[in-house]
Ligand SMILES: Cc1cc2nc3c(=O)[nH]c(=O)nc-3n(C[C@H](O)[C@H](O)[C@H](O)COP(=O)(O)OP(=O)(O)OC[C@H]3O[C@@H](n4cnc5c(N)ncnc54)[C@H](O)[C@@H]3O)c2cc1C
């Protein structure tokens with residue numbers, strides 16, 4: 001089976017663009033599995049947050065999946081197109097990464 | 112737009128009495144106790160506070176002699192811990208874990224962690240290796256999330272603790288051989304940050320991310336061991352990596368931890384089957400030199416049995432064994448696991464109908480940074496705690512001991528660090544960070560191997576040749592493969608962009624992972640016996656001459672190895 005991920009790319013301040021990746025997958029694999037596979041075999045610079053991979057415990061992998069806020073580690077890959085975008089209500093850092101930590105748990109540096 | 116490129120800016124600089132690296136159970140506890148001791152604290156994590164490591168993922172139990180379920184005394188827990196450690200425990204550390212454990216679990220109780228209760232008392236389950244019910248938990252596999260949340264709430268309420276996520280510590284800063292702070296990479300901007308501190312606590316967790324199949328988060332490549340080594344501290348028992356025999360393998364299971372089958376097996380008695388759908392545990396219980404002659408296999412033996420079945424061509428399609436509950440009535444499964452059964456159904460798993468596939472996965476590291484009972488390393492000003500520390504569990508760990516270890520050692524390290532900060536002035540000098548800053552600034556975009564793919568290669572080497580069953584030939588092959596992979600990535604970081612650059616992060620991870628992988632493989636090669644989690648196919652059985660700990664250190668960039676007698680004698684609490 002083959003999934004196509006259309007991913008919003010770019011850092012804060014730059015005009016975002018869309019990159020599209022075709023990836024083979026097996027039934028049951030998650031969007032996060034797909035993103036990690038893209039990094040390993042196509043584009044290691046693709047940025048997304050995640051930590052726990054399987055447990056759905058860290059809650060770091062939230063993003064917009066086909067327009068809906070969800071966890072990349074629990075939504076499954078599907079055949080055909082899936083669009084991914086950063087969380088709309090959080091400050092963008094780059095690609096799918098946004099500022100999700102509470103303000104008193106971050107360091108503010110100018111980039 | 113004439114601002115200079117970020118990597119030429121003067122690094123941002125922060126100061127505190129105590130720097131705690133890693134915000135898992137150990138680091139959060141250390142920060143709380145250091146603040147209680149009057150210190151100003153920076154608690155830094157490469158991920159987000161309280162979310163990046165093993166603590167938030169833990170689903171099962173926490174061991175302590177609370178005596179709530181049945182009468183108990185910490186010395187019974189201590190005796191069990193030493194027995195599991197097969198002669199290699201640091202008795203001071205094991206005693207500290209067992210003696211202070213109850214106090215910490217009660218403190219967590221007062222902080223409303225929500226330990227499961229029965230008839231008005233904390234409910235304690237019996238786990239293998241414990242002589243009585245000793246393991247507290249939060250219901251429906253929520254122990255880790257509850258623990259993390261509770262500690263984060265305490266952090267929020269405490270004063271004097273600055274919490275910073277997305278900050279990867281790259282190196283400990285040293286002056287005259289003493290720790291005086293650290294250098295970090297601020298992930299969102301790609302900028303270097305320096306941190307001055309009178310005492311530094313490493314609470315970075317374990318190293319199981321070095322292996323192909325693991326229960327690790329993405330932040331568990333063993334940073335802390337590499338930080339400690341480069342700072343001049345010693346590591347102990349690094350060859351002892353615990354494998355969990357029945358980690359989930361297939362079908363793909365999302366939203367649940369891969370070690371979740373253990374409670375199912377205890378409660379419902381799952382059967383291990385090979386590709387011929389035949390139970391094979393009994394074969395190994397009787398015929399092999401490792402067997403204790405009983406039918407039910409210990410963790411080591413189950414790992415052995417599954418590995419050998421796969422080697423003999425009788426593995427399941429994904430390369431493990433089948434775990435079957437088809438003999439258990441559906442109603443009984445539902446009764447025991449309630450909502451978890453629905454989560455399995457969402458994954459297309461129906462235990463009453465079909466078996467799942469399982470395989471041994473790297474799960475915990477007994478070895479780690481060598482500390483005394485105050486959690487001090489040999490480097491003045493540098494402390495360590497949690498899974499990053501070695502010694503308390505010797506050659507094998509009892510279930511439930513790791514979270515207790517994180518609480519107890521975390522609290523102790525925090526207190527020690529605050530003491531040190533009280534008695535010493537800051538030793539900080541920008542020179543102490545110079546080599547790490549230079550390293551970060553040398554990052555470049557270049558035609559280079561994909562570091563994410565190199566990590567996968569390293570994990571394969573570790574799994575195939577430094578896994579649960581080792582031989583001289585495999586270990587030698589691993590040591591040279593690791594050196595080769597290391598040469599492939601060079602001495603300066605790869606980079607792709609400035610903001611949140613996973614390429615740079617992976618390169619820095621690899622720098623640590625190679626050092627840590629060698630520090631596991633080298634003592635594993637030297638230890639020509641089988642003990643606990645270190646099993647040598649070419650040296651079966653325990654050898655009394657090897658009732659010693661191995662110490663790994665770094666001298667002038669070279670790894671050194673020596674033996675010491677295990678530390679005996681209980682610590683004064
Ligand atoms: C899936 C799973 C289930 C488990 N279940 C149990 C159980 O039921 N009972 C039990 O007793 N034990 C269990 N364990 C083991 C136990 O959870 C861990 O040993 C314990 O939580 C470790 O706590 P810690 O604070 O030392 O490390 P962690 O909780 O792993 O925290 C380490 C932190 O350090 C951060 N970090 C790492 N490197 C750096 C760096 N360079 N700079 C900044 N930050 C860094 C990480 O992001 C992470 O947040 C389990 C482990 C796993 C993986």
Ligand code: FES
Pocket residue numbers: 032050051052053054055056057058059060061062071072073074
């Ligand atoms: S990766 Fe942890 S919740 Fe998704």
